[in-house]
Structure formats: C-alpha cells, structure tokens
Amino acid sequence: MFYNFLRVKLNNNKINVKKMDELKTRIKPYEKPENIRYPNNEISIDVRDLKKYFRGKKGYDDVKAVDGISFQVKSGELFGFLGPNGAGKTTTIQMLIGLLKPTDGTALVNSYDIHEDLPNIKELIGVCPQEPAVFKQLSGKENIALFGNLHLMPKDEIKRRTKTLLNILDLARASKRKAKGYSGGMLRQLNLIIALIHDPMILFLDEPTIGMDPRVRRKTWEFIGSLKQVNKTIFLTTHYIEEAEALCDRVAIIDYGELLDIGSPKALIEKYQSNNLEGVFMKITGRRIMEGI
Amino acid sequence: MKKQRVLALLKMELIKVIREPAFLFIMLLFPAVLTIVFGFAFSDPALGMSFNAMAPGLFAYACIFIIMTVAQSFSDIREQGLLKRLNTTPMTSGDFMGSQVLSNMIIAILQVLIVFLLALPFGFSPSTNIGGLLLAFLLMAIFSLSSVGLGLITATISKSSGTATGLSFIFILPQMFFGTFIPITDSTRLIALTLPSYYATDAISSIFSGASLLSSNILIDFAFISIVSITIVIIGILLFKKYGNK
Numbered sequence: 279m280f281y282n283f284l285r286v287k288l289n290n291n292k293i294n295v296k297k298m299d300e301l302k303t304r305i306k307p308y309e310k311p312e313n314i315r316y317p318n319n320e321i322s323i324d325v326r327d328l329k330k331y332f333r334g335k336k337g338y339d340d341v342k343a344v345d346g347i348s349f350q351v352k353s354g355e356l357f358g359f360l361g362p363n364g365a366g367k368t369t370t371i372q373m374l375i376g377l378l379k380p381t382d383g384t385a386l387v388n389s390y391d392i393h394e395d396l397p398n399i400k401e402l403i404g405v406c407p408q409e410p411a412v413f414k415q416l417s418g419k420e421n422i423a424l425f426g427n428l429h430l431m432p433k434d435e436i437k438r439r440t441k442t443l444l445n446i447l448d449l450a451r452a453s454k455r456k457a458k459g460y461s462g463g464m465l466r467q468l469n470l471i472i473a474l475i476h477d478p479m480i481l482f483l484d485e486p487t488i489g490m491d492p493r494v495r496r497k498t499w500e501f502i503g504s505l506k507q508v509n510k511t512i513f514l515t516t517h518y519i520e521e522a523e524a525l526c527d528r529v530a531i532i533d534y535g536e537l538l539d540i541g542s543p544k545a546l547i548e549k550y551q552s553n554n555l556e557g558v559f560m561k562i563t564g565r566r567i568m569e570g571i
Numbered sequence: 572m573k574k575q576r577v578l579a580l581l582k583m584e585l586i587k588v589i590r591e592p593a594f595l596f597i598m599l600l601f602p603a604v605l606t607i608v609f610g611f612a613f614s615d616p617a618l619g620m621s622f623n624a625m626a627p628g629l630f631a632y633a634c635i636f637i638i639m640t641v642a643q644s645f646s647d648i649r650e651q652g653l654l655k656r657l658n659t660t661p662m663t664s665g666d667f668m669g670s671q672v673l674s675n676m677i678i679a680i681l682q683v684l685i686v687f688l689l690a691l692p693f694g695f696s697p698s699t700n701i702g703g704l705l706l707a708f709l710l711m712a713i714f715s716l717s718s719v720g721l722g723l724i725t726a727t728i729s730k731s732s733g734t735a736t737g738l739s740f741i742f743i744l745p746q747m748f749f750g751t752f753i754p755i756t757d758s759t760r761l762i763a764l765t766l767p768s769y770y771a772t773d774a775i776s777s778i779f780s781g782a783s784l785l786s787s788n789i790l791i792d793f794a795f796i797s798i799v800s801i802t803i804v805i806i807g808i809l810l811f812k813k814y815g816n817k
Contacts, residue, residue: 375659376658376659377655377658377659397661400659400660400661401661403659405656405659407652407655407656409652411651411652411653411655411656412653413583413587413653414651415586415587415590415591416583416586416587416590420583420586423579424579424580424582424583425660427575427576427578427579428576428579428580428657428660428661428662428666429660429661430573430575430576430661456590472656
C-alpha cells in the first residue's frame with residue numbers, strides 16, 4: 279500500500295518511477311570478500327541522546343549544535359533528516375561517520391558503537407559530503423579508482439562498478455577529463471559515485487543534489503530512489519522538501535539541535551493537517567521562530 | 572598498512588605533482604634550472620670556484636623545497652575537505668603517511684638524479700664508484716624525510732595553503748643559507764651544525780671527493796641525518812594527526 283502511495287507521490291513530483299525500476303536492475307552488487315562482509319541488522323542507525331556542544335567564545339555560552347537527539351533508522355530505509363540551515367544536520371552526520379566526537383551520548387551504526395568501533399563502521403558506510411571533495415588534478419575515473427582501492431576492492435570490480443555508475447549518472451564521457459574542469463553539477467555527481475563505488479551498506483548523503491540543474495537533479499533523485507530498492511539504508515539531508523516527501527520512508531525534522539518530530543511524510547502531513555511536507559516543515563520550524571523558542 | 576591503499580595514494584600523489592604546474596616546477600624543473608644557472612655561473616675556473624665543491628650543496632638545496640610542497644599539499648587537501656573524506660574510508664593514518672613519505676622519497680631521488688645528470692656537462696666529476704653514488708642517493712632520500720616532517724609541522728600551524736607557503740620559509744631559508752653551498756664562516760657554523768642539510772651536504776661532499784664510504788665522517792653524518800630526519804618526521808606526523816587534521 280505504501281509503495282503505491284510512493285508511486286503516486288513520485289508521479290506527482292515528476293520523478294520517473296519506471297526509470298527508478300530500470301536503474302535498480304543495472305546496479306549489480308559488489309560481492310565483498312568474507313573478511314569485510316557484515317551482517318545486516320534490523321536497525322541500521324540507532325542514535326541515543328547524542329549531543330555536540332562547541333565551546334563558545336570568551337564570555338559566551340557553548341553552542342549546542344546537537345542537543346540530545348534520539349532516533350532509529352531501519353535497515354533498507356530511506357531516511358530524510360530535514361532542518362533549516364544551521365539546525366545540526368551536518369554535525370549529526372559528522373558524529374555518525376566518525377569525523378566529530380560527541381560531547382555526550384552515543385550512536386550505533388549497524389550495531390557498531392561510534393566511540394569504539396569506527397574502523398568497522400568505515401568499512402560499511404559511504405559518505406557523500408555537502409561540498410564535493412574530489413582530487414581536482416585527477417580525472418573522474420582516477421578519483422573513483424582511488425576510493426575503490428582505499429576500500430581494497432579488486433581491480434576488475436572497481437572497473438565494472440565505475441563503468442556502471444558513470445553510465446547511470448551520465449558522466450562517462452567526462453570521466454577521463456581532470457575533475458578541475460568539471461561543472462558544479464558534475465562534481466556533485468562524481469562526489470556521489472565516489473560514495474557508492476564500494477557498494478556500501480549504509481549511505482550518508484549530505485545535500486547531494488544542491489546546486490544541480492533540475493534535469494540532473496531529477497536524474498540523481500531517481501538514482502537515489504533506485505538505491506533504496508536494492509535495500510540500501512540511506513541517511514539523507516536535503517533542502518528539497520518536495521523530493522524528500524516523494525522518496526523518503528520517514529523523515530525527522532530538526533532545528534537548533536533538537537529533534538522536533540519524526541514519522542512518515544504521510545503521517546506528518548496528517549498530524550499537522552497540512553497539504554504537503556513543506557507545509558509541515560514550515561509549521562514546525564516556523565512556529566519555533568514565531569514563538570522565539 | 573595495506574599495500575593496495577599505499578600504492579593508490581602514492582599514485583595519486585605522483586599524478587598530482589605531474590599535473591600541477593606549480594608543484595612540477597618546484598619539484599622537478601626548479602632543481603634543473605638551478606643546476607644549469609649555477610653551472611653557467613660558477614663552472615669557469617677563472618672565477619676560482621669549483622663546481623665540484625658546489626654540486627653537493629645543490630642536491631640538498633633541491634630537497635629542502637619539499638618542505639614547501641608538503642606544507643602546501645596538506646593544507647590544500649585539508650581546505651578542500653579531502654582529508655575529512657579520506658578519513659571516512661577504512662584508510663589508516665599509517666597508509667596515508669606512508670604514501671606521503673614514499674612519494675617524497677621518490678621525488679627526492681628524482682631531484683638528485685636531475686641535478687647529478689645536469690651537473691656532469693658543467694665539469695662535475697665525482698671521485699666515487701657506483702656504491703658511493705647509491706649511498707649519496709640513499710642519503711638524500713633519508714634527508715627528504717626531515718623535509719616531509721617540517722612540511723607537516725608547517726601545515727599544522729598554517730590555516731591556509733597560502734600561509735603554509737610563506738611559513739615554510741622559516742625552515743627553508745636557514746637550511747638554504749647555512750647548510751648547503753654558501754660558504755660558512757666561524758660565526759655561522761654554529762647555526763649550520765644544528766641543521767640536517769649541513770650534514771647531508773657534508774656527507775655527499777665527502778663521498779664525491781673520494782673518501783672511503785666507511786669513513787667516520789660519512790658514518791657520523793649518515794647516523795645524524797637518519798636520527799634527526801626520522802625524529803622530525805615522527806614529530807610532524809604526530810603534530811599533524813593531533814592538531815592539523817581539523
């Protein structure tokens with residue numbers, strides 16, 4: 279029933295469902311060697327009272343970037359993490375992927391603790407940072423191969439997946455050119471492919487489509503949707519609420535480091551008696567501004 | 572450390588040097604230009620200066636500039652968010668630092684080779700055998716470790732790659748003026764004795780002047796360069812890991 283609802287939403291939002299189904303069949307998984315194969319837990323991400331405070335300047339209070347949030351992301355779920363600028367989305371992701379140490383609280387990624395098991399976590403995640411982070415002097419293909427090698431993938435597997443992903447995201451023709459000459463949209467696509475090359479179990483996508491033109495953005499959203507269909511857990515932040523509504527199984531709305539609400543787009547729309555998720559977002563985050571919370 | 576990761580990172584570093592004109596100039600063309608210019612300027616016997624005495628200093632001179640490129644390169648990848656991205660992969664700091672050390676050692680050896688080959692037409696004639704040449708190359712490779720370490724220290728205290736370039740001269744200038752081919756007076760000798768480039772130049776001068784490879788002078792210089800370079804690179808790695816990786 280939910281899948282039908284998703285299809286209707288996708289069609290309304292002009293994201294091509296057939297294309298998504300077709301893409302799904304093209305993404306063949308990478309059969310990982312025994313030593314880096316991990317059991318797939320029912321809960322992929324379990325955030326428990328996670329806090330991150332940054333020390334304030336002299337005479338000022340600490341900045342509470344993330345202030346005791348708790349939630350769970352199920353395996354195979356496309357989870358949208360929404361909030362205005364500076365709400366704490368990227369800080370949360372950075373704690374989950376081991377780039378920032380939490381002030382308090384913890385999180386489990388596929389049952390591995392972010393305080394103790396980071397090497398294991400890094401084996402099974404793919405990260406697409408907000409700003410494209412690629413080596414500009416290297417070509418697209420060389421960048422992808424570098425990250426495949428860092429994940430110890432066999433050479434032929436790197437080649438195979440590189441070819442598939444470049445074709446899907448229409449970057450094959452530019453793949454031999456230095457990334458220095460790529461447009462902003464192309465850099466973002468390369469950024470996404472690098473995150474996917476090792477066929478990660480869990481994907482962290484921090485505003486993956488920001489700055490893309492509408493055509494490329496739609497194509498990228500279709501691709502992200504197809505990843506969900508091959509059972510990837512996707513933790514996504516975005517400012518495109520409409521697309522989050524169409525694709526995400528559940529969304530969490532965060533502001534000033536606090537989790538304001540969580541649920542399926544449909545449930546949130548009903549709860550807040552709104553026409554769409556954007557309305558819900560505005561009601562929740564706007565109310566806080568109006569009330570001076 | 573995993574071989575596949577180290578080799579991939581090493582390849583990336585070498586491609587960066589070849590494709591980035593500024594790096595290519597400082598790493599490979601600068602030593603060549605320097606040797607040719609000094610060759611023309613000082614190879615005339617009428618000047619009373621011997622190019623044979625100057626060439627060993629040129630070897631060290633070229634390697635010293637690794638400090639600047641390492642500082643720039645690390646500050647660059649930190650600024651572009653690449654260090655953070657690399658840190659989200661299973662790559663260990665050993666893989667990363669190992670590839671940096673290896674790539675800079677290869678570059679140092681290439682620099683020495685360029686200086687050596689270009690110095691020959693200007694009358695440079697080392698009085699040593701193949702063993703002596705290999706030892707000279709090995710010495711410069713080890714000496715390059717100190718440059719990598721000082722580059723990492725520079726990157727740690729620099730906020731941007733522009734600052735890193737400027738700050739790197741704190742380490743480059745003293746080694747250039749007191750430790751290579753510029754004549755040392757009694758008053759500057761004291762400073763020179765604290766610099767690894769002085770010992771590198773001294774050892775290479777001894778090797779190329781035909782001294783026994785096992786002479787106490789060469790062995791002491793070799794031991795000093797090895798201990799100091801390894802210590803500096805370890806300090807550089809630890810400092811960068813703790814403070815520079817943010």
